Amino acid sequence: MQNANLKCGLSEKSEGHYVDDIATNAYVWYDTNWKHDDYEHKHHRSQLTFVEEGYQYFHMDEKVYLVPQNHVIWIPSAKEHRITSESKTVNLMIVLFKSIPEKDFYKNVHVFSAPPVLKEMILYASKWDKELIDNEEKTSFLNALLTSLPSFCKENNSLQIPVPTDSRLIPVCNEINRNYQYTFDIEELAKLAQMSVRSLQRIFKQNTNITIQKYLQLIRILKSIELLDANQYTLSQIAFMVGYKSLSAFSTSYFSVIKEKPKARK
Known part of the structure; x- marks a missing residue:
């Protein structure tokens, strides 16, 4: 995080509530030694998180979702969630999307292992880390990543711990x-x-x-x-x-x- 009130590029105006004044439709945020507030928050962008190292717990919808290393989680826009982890080091990459396709897949939470092709796509996208302006390659690539997600998803419901x-x-x-x-x-x-x-x-x-x-x-x-x-x-x-x-x-x-x-x- 760059400062206490800027998280993943979004300005936190009050605890857990963010103002999105970023013009680009999709952008990448990569962090090593990730630290996140453990209170509930939400933002009006859909979120794809890839855990490169460590693990995270996502608390939402009366469930705890485990996202281990080399797994991804898809979280729809405006979904309240809380994140915790006891991992020594958490390295992860987040891709945040303002507009998403009108398919049921994108309206629900999904956790699954990142197959090699998806992992390589995500890691390639890290070249645009914290780049909040559009360029043709970034726009096309992130859109391709987004639209291909349903075909990569092999849901692992065992990673959902009910509360x-x-x-x-x-x-x-x-x-x-x-x-x-x-x-x-x-x-x-x-x-x-x-x-x-x-x-x-x-x-x-x-x-x-x-x-x-x-x-x-x-x-x-x-x-x-x-x-x-x-x-x-x-x-x-x-x-x-x-x-x-x-x-x-x-x-x-x-x-x-x-x-x-x-x-x-x-």
Whole structure:
């Protein structure tokens, strides 16, 4: 960020609300060691974010979207969102669009792994970093990037962590988030929710669209991504730290969520 009130080229006139006085339809904003306010904000441009290094959590629509390294997230215009991350370093590139095609794809949030062609397109576009005036190549290229997004999107719904709206389920989720490395007694979780085991399983699935077991798996994989990013542990150490009894079980679970094998940087 260039100063406290200028974020991604937009002027923040009050907390979370931006004034867009940029004339160009689309522009690129690349940042290393990204730091963003963690309060809710919105802007009247659609946003494509590519995480080159690290990871980010996007909080919106009663969900938490995980965007790991080499993934992108598409956020429609005027969508309130909040961003958090515990990653040591976050390098990312944002492309902001004022006008978008009239297709349903662009009206919804999408998170997916950037295939090689899309990644190369995004990295090529970094040549126009913070260039807020139009030129013919930039305009044509960013428009091609925008219109090609639906064909690149292979949605990964496993990267969406639901936040229950039923207050009885909050203690259950909090307990899982605190003690994800342990095996849970479903009866103890039911006591926290003050309902029967059968009711808990039914209401949790209705409220979040996933089972308690799936929720636990997602939390464990999220924690493993944080540990991988810390670059301090082997894969076997991480597997045991997040609750798996073997590296193979962890690798299988990780692949089912992230769609690629876990890789330690050490």
